[in-house]
Amino acid sequence: METEDTPPVEDFAQALAALKDEYQVSDSDIARAIGVSSAAVGTWVHRKRKPRREAIEALAAAYPKFTRERLFEAVGRDVPGPLSADAKERLLELFSELTAEQQEMKELEMRAIAERNRSKSS
Incomplete structure (x- = not known):
């Protein structure tokens, strides 16, 4: 405004x-x-x-x-946070310790959040 x-x-x-x-x-x-x-x-x-x-x-x-x-x-979108190579590696390591069902749930959750960020001002 x-x-x-x-x-x-x-x-x-x-x-x-x-x-x-x-x-x-x-x-x-x-x-x-x-x-x-x-x-x-x-x-x-x-x-x-x-x-x-x-x-x-x-x-x-x-x-x-x-x-x-x-x-x-x-x-009109928030700036995505930085993701260093170390952070990517840590996240991938954590993700790999989840069950297949948990991985699917987390992926769906992250996709929903990312979509919300993309369409926030569209």
Whole structure:
């Protein structure tokens, strides 16, 4: 919500326009840099769709002046937490100690949470 004390929140199309201006790149340049189609970038520019997490991560990596935090906020999603190689290994070790039924239950639970995060503002 915009008030006198808080500036308006930047949406993803605005962030993308700022990125294009800052780096002097086109939709096609962005698409090539992050491995998506120019049409996909066009849907973001025209506010028809929001990018997937992988595309946001790739944008932040390819254009470092635009942080993960800024891009995820512009999409209206929480920033996924960091997951180091050590953390991945610990989680996989713990997961492997569960029964097949417990693994299935945990996977369903994690998918539901991830889906909620993806669709939070869609």
